[in-house]
Amino acid sequence: MSINRLRLNFTQAIEAYLHYAPRLPQVAADAVPAKTDYVDNLLSIADQFDLIVFDAFGVLNSGPTAIPGAVKTVATLQQMGKKLAVVTNDASSSAEAILGRHRKRGFDFNNENLISSQQFIAPMMNAYTDISHWGAMAPTFWPFDVLPDHVEPLGEDRALYDAVGGFVLIDSENWSDAQQKMLEESLAANPRPILVGNPDICAPMGDFLSVESGYFAHLAADACGVMPECVGKPYHHVFEEILRRNPGVDRERVLMVGDTVHTDVLGGLASGIKTLLVHQGGFLDGQDIEGVFARSGLRPHFCARAIGHGIDDEAKQTACCDA
Known part of the structure; x- marks a missing residue:
């Protein structure tokens, strides 16, 4: 994904998501958790889940660079035997190109992990x-x-x-x-x-x-x-494909991890799976998180600064250029 694009500030972006919310998937009131549990990082709740689904931008990487702690967190989850999926709305790139960029950042994903809206x-x-x-x-x-x-x-x-x-x-x-x-x-x-x-x-x-x-x-x-x-997050196709690829996993043991309320959290809630919102290095970085929840009428089950907050990657994060 190139950076040769028009830009929005946070206020413009959140106002657009709120304005167009009626066109997005709708979530029943009882599917929205009553409160959000604030946790240190993803590893602190990993034992509750068998399948963990990652958004990429804002969760694993911000632009071309891996978010600090993300590489080590993913590697630890893989060592624990967790099933992982990476979902992306980057329909501009082939699966091979997307995986190649993640490998340059230090992540060890394969075709079975990746679900792209392009498909x-x-x-x-x-x-x-x-x-x-x-x-x-x-x-x-x-x-x-x-x-x-x-x-x-x-x-x-x-x-x-x-x-x-x-x-x-x-x-x-x-x-x-x-x-x-x-x-x-x-x-x-x-x-x-x-x-x-x-x-x-x-x-x-x-x-x-x-x-x-x-x-x-x-x-x-x-x-x-x-x-x-x-097609793509927050619409149903992506989440149906995740569950289809992992038929033995109980929906209650699936976690969607993302950085936006109206794509990642909304999509997860609409599909009946648990959600974790991260806000450091992504869309909500530096923003009033609870204020966004109140305005949107949506909130995740968990919230953390980053999936690897407080976890140091052993190797220096590698920046790469998005083609």
Whole structure:
């Protein structure tokens, strides 16, 4: 994932999540814990769980660098025999590329651990049997051959926006205000399906929050009244795949670990699994955590500064460049 993206500050990001909350998965009131237990780190509660699911950005890494303590924490969990999964809404990269970046940071993950929203995009498109020509929010180098039908990247040609039968919003790298205006105008004149491969509104990139495809999808929906169809956290596809891959694990023994309330915590609660929110180095770093809980009507079962807070990695964290 590149850092060549538009940016939001925290206030803008949280206001967007709150504003668009009615479009996100809904959680029954009795699924939200009455209180949050504040813990030192993930290892302090690891014995309660057999399967631990990690968001990547803001939990394992912030931008290109591993968060301190995360590498050693993951390695310790693996030594304990815990089942691990890594879920990502980074639909811009292949599984091999994502795993390669994690290995450079010091994590030992494999294909069985990784679940990416990219794998759900083609099935979502296949449901639209009447559409054979799609316009994509994605850079020209994106591997369009993994998708069905005829898919063209949206650029500066307004005619293409009007010609396609639907839109697939995958990767907001280099997406401009001019392109967004053309998308909204085209949809307002002729509403069509809006499919979203990365429903995140923003992502922590070290010292800033990058604007992601989900943000632009909601603006497009505002312009035309078409509800975006999304895959990735917090939507059910990811969590169903996690449980499918681990049929012997009791749902009560599964923990979702993330850094955002409206993606990671919401997705976990909606799927009936326990949740741990971390807030150091991620989306909520330095923010009023309880205030966010109160405003959103959501809260996790557990909260910690970081999964490896107070745990020193034995080796220096390795920075890597996201391709």
